[in-house]
Amino acid sequence: ETTGNQTSAIMFVIAGFSHQKDMKVIFFILFLCIYIITVLGNLIILLVINMDPALHTPKYFFLGNLSFLEICYTSVTLPRMLVSLLSGDTSISFAGCAAQMYFFLFFGATECCLLAAMAYDRYRAVCSPLHYMASMNKKVCVQLAASSWVCGNLVALGQTIFIFSLHFCGSNMINHFFCEIQPVLMLVCGDTYWNEIQIILSAAFVILMPFVLILVSYGLIISSILRIKSVKGRYNAFSTCFSHITVVTLFYGTAMFNYIRPKSSYSLNTDKVLSLFYSVVTPILNPVIYSLRNREVKGAFFKMRMKLFHSN
DSSP: OOOGGGGGGOEEEEOTTGGGGGGHHHHHHHHHHHHHHHHHHHHHHHHHHHHOGGGOSHHHHHHHHHHHHHHHHHHHHHHHHHHHHHHOOOEEEHHHHHHHHHHHHHHHHHHHHHHHHHHHHHHHHHHOGGGHHHHTOHHHHHHHHHHHHHHHHHHHHHHHHHHHTSOBOSOOEEOSSSOOHHHHHTTBSSOOHHHHHHHHHHHIIIIIHHHHHHHHHHHHHHHHHHTOOSHHHHHHHHHHHHHHHHHHHHHHHHHHHHHSSOGGGOOHHHHHHHHHIIIIIHHHHHHHHHHHTOHHHHHHHHHHHHHHHHHO
């Protein structure tokens, strides 16, 4: 048992999927495959974008940022989970838990902002095609991407410092597969009502504000598309946004439900499934979503493959 003055010496235990011990091998193989496919898929997207000059455009600059982000995002939770499944050691230090929470929030908050920047890019491409390259020049793109990373860092730093400056007592069991906010908050001593309110407000800022910007962007995009007379023209304009809409729906749908709700409605089993979805499933789907429906990416990948074969 630990007291409030000994929080820095706490060793947390991450429950993970310990209640399903007979499934450990299956879980290990499954998550290892998911991690390898996620990293390789997003690395291929990055390589294709960097190697093909035709893809050195604002749209693919942001996609490259997103692919790098997904590799980092997945690497915060899955390698640690794989080590625990293999070794059976589910303990994590106070500092290790804080670091894991910080990086998870950092990459998650950055993705929220980056998806909003990508929506703005699509708005400029569809609504102002003649001025697109001028308005979305390299400087603007770098500023938007950098702002996303800085905003994500500030939110994550504030939330992590806030959570880990509280006093922990009693159980040290985190009923989750990583150091997520709500399960860690459950181990805090005393009434956490105002802590929950602060977390919900912070989550509303980093999740809802970018989401509102995305909705506004797509409202203007749809309005512009409806003014196009030809069916083919409408289809072509909408198809440039389809991949981004799909990713936004997958990521925001689960993230909003998971963070913007009080602890009274919190369900451990539901939360684990939701967390798996936006932290594991979405990153593995992004390369698929952005490549299968994208002729430019598929064409660039084919050219890169031909270069590699010919060089050998």
